[in-house]
Amino acid sequence: MTTVRAAxxxxxxxxxxxxxxxxxxxxxxxSNAWLALGTVVAAAGTAYGLGLFVQPGDGRSGSWVVTSGFVLAQVGFLVLGVLVGAGEHTTGTARTTFATVPRRLPVLGAQVVVTAVAALLTALAALGVSVLATAPARAGDAPALDLSVPGAARALLGFALASVAVAVLGTGLGALLRRPAEALVSGVLLLVVGEHVLAMNPGRVTDTLRAFLPSSGARLVQDDAALAALDAATLGPRLGTWGGGVVVAAWVLVVLAAAAYRLVRHDVR
Incomplete structure (x- = not known):
């Protein structure tokens, strides 16, 4: 009798x-650990500095004081995402990685997941340190952080979500452009420069374009809704909190879709 061995x-x-x-x-x-630490310090340092100038009549809330460091910290989250997305292509390991995972898309999906987790942990740390850093200002003229105030908890949650969105956007840009410098410049143009250029030329068209930038959407997600809507779209559409979330999500999904298409359809060098 012959025995058949199972494959x-x-x-x-x-x-x-x-x-x-x-x-x-x-x-x-x-370097990634140092980047996360620098992002936390940037968020807390900016919040501390801005909190010193907040007065009771400014219309700012305690949650705004804590989350105001996002204006600078977002660059750190962007860099994190770009390094993850473009890392395979700059270190020369892309061919080995995608030879091991020939379907390729699981690699991009994993990069998105690890970027989101790292960004979320960094954002939570930034919030915690910012609360401590702004305590002296909030004990003085700046408003106190009261989570029972409508929108306060949402602003803190919005800070974390916006941070994750910016980081994942950076991952998509890095995977799409495959060069950290180009991806970082593109991200800064979308998140910082573009908005300020449009703000310097107010009008219905420019304000409409400005409202649909990812930077404006990120502010709508985390800032006081009324103040953010007036700031982001003076003559353009007033998107509100949910609309801002849709804008950010749309940018992230479109960039990731473009990165996935290039990853599947084009050669990896």
Whole structure:
């Protein structure tokens, strides 16, 4: 009697293994830890500085004081995402990685997940340190942080969500352009420069364009809704909190879709 040996089971690269590999890449680089620390310091330092100038009659809330550091911290989140998205292509490991994972898209998906987790942890740390850093200002003329005030908790949650969105947007730009410098410049244009250029030329057209920038959407998600709507779209559409969330999500999804298309359809060098 002949015995038939069962064929050995194929051990393909599972999504969990890809996710662990990307997380290891992210956490094994000391520069990423320093980047996260710098982002936290930037958020808390900016919030502390701006909190010193807030007066009771300014119409600002305690949650605005705590989250005001986002204006500078968003650059750190953008850099984090860009480094994750473009890292494979700048270190020369892209061919090896995508030879191991020939379907390619699981790698991009894992990069998005690890970026979102790292950005969320960094944002929570930034919020905690910002609360401590702004305590002296809030004990003086600046308004107190009262989570029972309508919109206060939403502003803190919006800070975390906007931080994650900016980081994931950076991942998409990095994966799409494959060069950190180009991706970072593109992100800064979208998040910082473009808005200020349009704000210097107010009008219905420019205010409408400004309202649909990811930077305006991010502010609508986390700021006081009325103040953010007036600031983001003086003559353009008033999108509100949910509208701002849709704008940010649309930018992230479109950029990720473009990155996925290029990853699947074009060669990896």
């Amino acid at each position: 050995p089971a194929r051990t393909g690269v599972s999504a969990a293994r890809v996710l662990r590999a990307e997380w290891t890449k992210l956490t094994s680089l000391p």
